[in-house]
Amino acid sequence: MRCVPRDLVSIADLDAKEIEAILDHGDRFWPMGDEPIKKLASLRGRTVINLFFENSTRTRTSFELAAKRLSAEAINITSSGSSISKGETLIDTARNLMAMHPDAIVVRHKYGGAAEVIRGSVRPAVAIINAGDGQHEHPTQALLDAATIRRHKGNIDGLEVVIVGDIAHSRVARSNILCLAKLGARIRVCAPWTLLPRGIEDIGGELTRERVRVVTRLEDGLENADVVMMLRVQAERFEGEAPRFPNARELSRTFGLSERTLAYAKPDAIVMHPGPMNRGVEISPQVADGSRAVILQQVSWGVAIRMAVLERAVLGDVPPS
Amino acid sequence: MRCVPRDLVSIADLDAKEIEAILDHGDRFWPMGDEPIKKLASLRGRTVINLFFENSTRTRTSFELAAKRLSAEAINITSSGSSISKGETLIDTARNLMAMHPDAIVVRHKYGGAAEVIRGSVRPAVAIINAGDGQHEHPTQALLDAATIRRHKGNIDGLEVVIVGDIAHSRVARSNILCLAKLGARIRVCAPWTLLPRGIEDIGGELTRERVRVVTRLEDGLENADVVMMLRVQAERFEGEAPRFPNARELSRTFGLSERTLAYAKPDAIVMHPGPMNRGVEISPQVADGSRAVILQQVSWGVAIRMAVLERAVLGDVPPS
């Protein structure tokens, strides 16, 4: 019996039960980090292609490690070495790779919707996993964040989570809003108006309209929060273009997380960041290195969750835990 | 007993029997594409170095997959990370790699003859495989093309094959002319005079003089053809230099394959392209996606043929089929 592979293009496609199944699946790989021999045989003889049109050390490395620890062959393709520079369309690139019979293609692209385009281009035998597409979604980031929160808080239902920073340009924010809302959290998105996309509460329809609240002062965002998620200030966005308000320095001053501002959150709040961090910009070194930061655990969960996502993608089923 | 490895530098070095042995060998790997577990043990503990001085996603990926599916270790070296930028000679680079005891080196280089230079620099224990050298040869492309044709036409002997496009600068054309002539096809090369190298019929001596015909009108080229091979219009060749005739647009208009022009070929003709395609330039989207195109099957055959070439290269023998 051959199973149909399961794509992971966006959190929007998953319901709470599917999300929880992936998190449970990831839990089974978590202890492996402490084992000397980190190798399972479940994807032996399978092929995972990492097709990265945008550079990303940590995400590519995380997926590559996840694939290899399941004994899959991992093939890396990065834009600098790709046919894209020869004018081939994304669809043709995808079909060409498909013709080499990989089991999964992990794709990162600067354009939102790229993963969906690829999913539509290849036959179902190849699973497509979105590793970040433009400002659309970054579903494995949201899943690893949920896994990290669950580990520390036991349950996500009923938690108060604040996401702080450049919401407008963040696929991490979008995937996290959808994922956390589905799992029952209440989410505040916290940014100056100019970095808040209109209608952000509506991205998940009624579900998010009920659960998402917009705040424009950091202190209001942090107050009584269980989880504080800081987004990266993408300084490159603020340079070279027409002057923006706020600029990176202003944003740091008014929306940066320090020990002083963190005091507004609950005493046992955890602090998260998808990385790479700008120390001293969106987060102070004291907080980044402090006891409430779980930033490196997010990275560790990244490998476990991606093992789960790859196994689910290729084997087409979540084995019972 | 240790076998002497078998290089593959050019089709010119092979006779028809050797070519057919490689094609038969590739046939044995073809069904693997549909298997869930795509892994054989024949090159376990062997090392294949992909030494790419020119970027090429599809060729590098195809060789890397082929090596890994045979359980070899695949090491990628691309020019951007290479010692070449430090002024080392090609011969010294080859000798250095040889000193690390690889079993095969797959080389792509912008200069014709580079693979031969490397073959002359290393001791016979290392097999050299040419993955495209300048305007000289691209032997595995010709072999995978022959395998694709054989699959669809049963036999190559007696077929009418037309190769259309920039013949003058195409290593694909040269390797295909030699390969197809050896296998008994009749070949028409079809291009405007300015893109036809003088003496192209002579590249294989008497054999090709008998079998190769030059035509300069697309309709004459296509008439009654069994196989239509389109070459990529390398638009980059037509830019930045002195104006050429024809330019890319003109070439597209007079030598592009459309449903209208394809009608000149036999009703069961197959359409091939080595990729990456310029849709709407040398080939219309309708033809590229039509029922007669076997372009993605060429890619699939690429992996199977490269598995055969690597196994032959390292194990020094073509196992009986």
Add this chain to the structure above:
Amino acid sequence: MRCVPRDLVSIADLDAKEIEAILDHGDRFWPMGDEPIKKLASLRGRTVINLFFENSTRTRTSFELAAKRLSAEAINITSSGSSISKGETLIDTARNLMAMHPDAIVVRHKYGGAAEVIRGSVRPAVAIINAGDGQHEHPTQALLDAATIRRHKGNIDGLEVVIVGDIAHSRVARSNILCLAKLGARIRVCAPWTLLPRGIEDIGGELTRERVRVVTRLEDGLENADVVMMLRVQAERFEGEAPRFPNARELSRTFGLSERTLAYAKPDAIVMHPGPMNRGVEISPQVADGSRAVILQQVSWGVAIRMAVLERAVLGDVPPS
């Protein structure tokens, strides 16, 4: 029982006994180069990350091969694809990688001390191996050089070794001086004054003060030498800046090794070079390809020594030979 991994940041950290243990360990891998199947299982399920902030084909390939031949998973990260370009600190990069639970991180960086910084940033469960940091050290180069000398001369104690070239900017020279002095050789460093760092004899304290001698004429350096180590003239250092004396051409004329100057050394002297060579600059082609050159054997020893270093790093112990 879990062993503590063993870093290799600098030769300065090792005593003669430890160096000899690594060399003995490497001896056990040396014969593997001639075996058809080059694969051991000792690091199966382990992960080695090659973190290269500087390009280096040969060193990266050598470490990658060494890891794979021990069955470890090897992950390559090069600066062009790294988060560094996004402003992350070196310490954060190291901690992030650590959170993915690798067993060893092999690091090359243009700044001296980078490997030490990384060692200080990660918990002891991850072994840090220095693959060259600025002008500080390149310990595996010194170890493979010592292994090559030992192979040819039987013993290093009492040998006369001359290191010729741009001593001031060479991490290879520094690591070799320390390593060879610890093993009992007498070392002459030979360069024009402007390329000799003040106090080079003191880098190993009393040990090197006793054993290192500075000479500024090539003939004095070579006289009666058992081993001649040529350094690469890094021509890029001599360009674009204020004119230096000597320039590359001058350096080649006065400190280049030719058959004429090599005659000053012992008749059975061996000639070494860490590569990549500038033929005709620091070394003549006749010498580079002559019977006394052991330059390619250095490359072969590189793989064997790096296998030893990785096994020691991950398994935390040098198995008895």
